[in-house]
Amino acid sequence: MSETWQGPIEKIDDYRWRIPRSxxxxxxxxxxxxxxxxxxxxxxxxxxxxxxxxxxxLPGIVNASLAMPDIHWGFGFPIGGVAAxxxxxxxxxxxxxxxxxxxxxVRLLKTNFQxxxxxxxxxxxxxxxxxxxxxxxxxxxxxxxxxxxxxxxLTKGAGWAVEKGYGSQxxxxxxxxxxxxxxxxxxxxxxxxxxxxxxxxxxxxxxxxFLEIQVIDQLYDSKACDSLGLDLGQITIMIxxxxxxxxxxxxxxxxxxxxxxxxxxNINVPDRQLACAPVESGEGKDYLGAMKxxxxxxxxxxxxxxxxxxxxxxxxFSMSWQKMGMSLIYDVAHNIAKLEKYSIDGxxxxxxxxxxxxxxxxxxxxxxxxxxxxxxxxxxxxxGDMGRNSYLLTGTQKAMEETxxxxxxxxxxxxxxxxxxxxxxxxxxLKELESxxxxxxxxxxxxxxxxxxxxxxxxxxxxxxxxNAGIAKRVCRMRPLGVIKG
Amino acid sequence: xxxxxxxxxxxxxGIRVRxxxxxxxxxxxxxxxxxxxxxxxxxxxxxxxxxxIKVSAETREELLVNWLNDILSLSCAKQLVFHDFKIDQLSxxxxxxxxxxSSMKNYKVNTEIKAATYHQLKIERVKSGWKAEVxxxx
Numbered sequence: 001m002s003e004t005w006q007g008p009i010e011k012i013d014d015y016r017w018r019i020p021r022s023x024x025x026x027x028x029x030x031x032x033x034x035x036x037x038x039x040x041x042x043x044x045x046x047x048x049x050x051x052x053x054x055x056x057x058l059p060g061i062v063n064a065s066l067a068m069p070d071i072h073w074g075f076g077f078p079i080g081g082v083a084a085x086x087x088x089x090x091x092x093x094x095x096x097x098x099x100x101x102x103x104x105x106v107r108l109l110k111t112n113f114q115x116x117x118x119x120x121x122x123x124x125x126x127x128x129x130x131x132x133x134x135x136x137x138x139x140x141x142x143x144x145x146x147x148x149x150x151x152x153x154l155t156k157g158a159g160w161a162v163e164k165g166y167g168s169q170x171x172x173x174x175x176x177x178x179x180x181x182x183x184x185x186x187x188x189x190x191x192x193x194x195x196x197x198x199x200x201x202x203x204x205x206x207x208x209x210f211l212e213i214q215v216i217d218q219l220y221d222s223k224a225c226d227s228l229g230l231d232l233g234q235i236t237i238m239i240x241x242x243x244x245x246x247x248x249x250x251x252x253x254x255x256x257x258x259x260x261x262x263x264x265x266n267i268n269v270p271d272r273q274l275a276c277a278p279v280e281s282g283e284g285k286d287y288l289g290a291m292k293x294x295x296x297x298x299x300x301x302x303x304x305x306x307x308x309x310x311x312x313x314x315x316x317f318s319m320s321w322q323k324m325g326m327s328l329i330y331d332v333a334h335n336i337a338k339l340e341k342y343s344i345d346g347x348x349x350x351x352x353x354x355x356x357x358x359x360x361x362x363x364x365x366x367x368x369x370x371x372x373x374x375x376x377x378x379x380x381x382x383x384g385d386m387g388r389n390s391y392l393l394t395g396t397q398k399a400m401e402e403t404x405x406x407x408x409x410x411x412x413x414x415x416x417x418x419x420x421x422x423x424x425x426x427x428x429x430l431k432e433l434e435s436x437x438x439x440x441x442x443x444x445x446x447x448x449x450x451x452x453x454x455x456x457x458x459x460x461x462x463x464x465x466x467x468n469a470g471i472a473k474r475v476c477r478m479r480p481l482g483v484i485k486g
Numbered sequence: 487x488x489x490x491x492x493x494x495x496x497x498x499x500g501i502r503v504r505x506x507x508x509x510x511x512x513x514x515x516x517x518x519x520x521x522x523x524x525x526x527x528x529x530x531x532x533x534x535x536x537x538x539i540k541v542s543a544e545t546r547e548e549l550l551v552n553w554l555n556d557i558l559s560l561s562c563a564k565q566l567v568f569h570d571f572k573i574d575q576l577s578x579x580x581x582x583x584x585x586x587x588s589s590m591k592n593y594k595v596n597t598e599i600k601a602a603t604y605h606q607l608k609i610e611r612v613k614s615g616w617k618a619e620v621x622x623x624x
Contacts, residue, residue, distance in 0.1 A: 046496045073496045075603045075623050100600040100623050195563035245562045248600045252555050259548065273604050416494045417624065446596050 015469035027056040048078040060091025069465040070412030076273030079357035094276035097354030103298035104242030105333040112325030126482035135204035135486040157296030158303035166307035175331040179299040185289025197246025214478035243298035330379035334409035361395030361407035384459030393472040407472035411459035420455035442485035490518035506615040524593035554602035
């Protein structure tokens with residue numbers, strides 16, 4: 001990892017850099033990385049840029065293989081990668097373009113509380129949430145489902161949880177795809193995937209997944225804040241989780257079977273983790289149907305997590321969640337492939353947009369947005385690390401034109417987990433965070449050091465790039481007060 | 487002493503193992519994987535479950551990745567931590583093996599490994615026998 005990537009990168013402007021098609025014979029389009037000079041230096045430290053070039057080999061890819069400023073080395077695709085393929089033109093779908101944690105994503109809730117009103121309760125809340133929300137590796141939830149119900153989750157998504165009483169219809173209104181993408185095919189999901197997903201609904205998972213109590217400490221767009229009902233000093237809560245074991249198994253099943261498709265469909269890619277199949281092929285349709293099941297499972301999971309979180313607040317404050325104003329601002333996926341229409345060379349095309357560690361960022365007026373957000377654009381939720389900030393942005397028209405309606409998804413890792421574990425002391429880190437008014441509760445000390453702020457790029461730098469490049473617009477910034485890590 | 491080395495990787499974890507035979511390359515990798523995942527809480531842990539795992543593939547690399555992923559997936563689905571492995575038959579296109587493990591409850595689970603990947607995968611002959619490197623998605 002110490003070697004620096006030496007490939008060619010041409011400056012387009014202060015926030016856009018091109019890997020030319022001529023870099024590797026076989027690249028169908030150039031690579032474009034959104035970054036400033038400082039972030040570009042970090043990006044060159046691993047082979048993520050090589051992966052951007054590799055993605056450009058995918059059949060049917062249009063415009064460019066894109067990378068967001070939080071890009072880092074991933075499985076096949078870089079994390080922070082966006083690629084759209086033209087379905088009509090043999091465009092492919094690749095499990096590596098979505099990743100193992102299908103529909104890993106974030107949701108942001110607001111509350112009626114101001115920081116001063118609850119600052120003495122943060123510790124109680126963190127401990128309560130830690131005991132009430134199942135977290136950690138392979139954690140099992142209290143929300144148990146039968147096999148029949150698990151199949152229902154795969155098609156109904158967050159709607160299943162709302163039917164069960166774990167939330168309201170309004171929650172669905174403010175969830176991407178209303179919490180259930182159509183076309184999910186439970187028959188395309190293996191028995192093993194069902195088995196892995198069983199008992200994990202309503203569980204946070206581990207690693208970088210978290211629940212976070214935050215306070216808004218900076219407003220950038222007061223008009224958008226008014227429209228979202230957000231103000232300085234207001235308490236918000238962020239949930240980051242995905243499809244757990246079920247999603248990993250779907251990815252593994254199809255990443256395996258699609259290796260055969262490379263020969264079958266005469267596809268030339270430089271990395272077998274870019275295994276893919278035409279979207280219109282049997283294999284492509286099966287993966288899409290199974291991936292949608294895992295995506296719906298993840299939306300149900302985050303809905304269940306939000307329900308458990310609201311219950312914990314109700315117990316601490318002896319008040320209903322509605323009275324506390326704990327409504328959902330938005331829920332977005334950041335590991336997913338979606339069929340979306342874009343204008344390419346003046347023609348409307350149906351594309352398969354892979355967002356792997358990238359957030360959908362639809363601009364104002366998009367028909368997929370709820371009425372309330374049609375004017376301001378889609379809320380784009382960007383979690384940072386546990387010691388710095390997180391952001392709320394909105395999607396822009398420019399994102400629709402340049403990035404297939406996509407923006408970054410987080411800070412992006414800078415240091416490996418082992419390097420972080422070697423150089424960071426958990427006790428000192430916890431003390432340092434406490435001195436900043438941040439309380440952490442995690443399943444293991446290992447998670448604390450692996451997820452330390454120093455292991456991540458500075459989210460402020462990453463968000464500056466997407467804002468200045470115009471692909472998402474800053475609305476407000478939050479700082480963490482209490483963090484529950486899996 | 488650990489019979490594996492950790493390889494640095496930005497987002498994930500990599501393992502390097504060496505062994506005299508290919509059988510032990512497979513076994514050491516699987517053992518290392520579970521050494522990262524969990525720690526025994528009871529020193530005298532006895533294997534309670536034996537699970538037969540049979541995998542076929544077109545190449546040796548594919549076989550290794552598929553075998554490790556089958557073990558991971560079984561561990562998650564059956565809530566077991568495997569601590570040892572026996573290989574009855576190994577070729578470049580197939581493996582018949584047994585995983586020995588016990589309930590996850592007997593372990594402190596530290597890390598979730600989502601999958602073994604092809605990323606920078608290496609299986610090669612060296613002077614002393616064999617060497618392999620695998621990057622895991624965590």
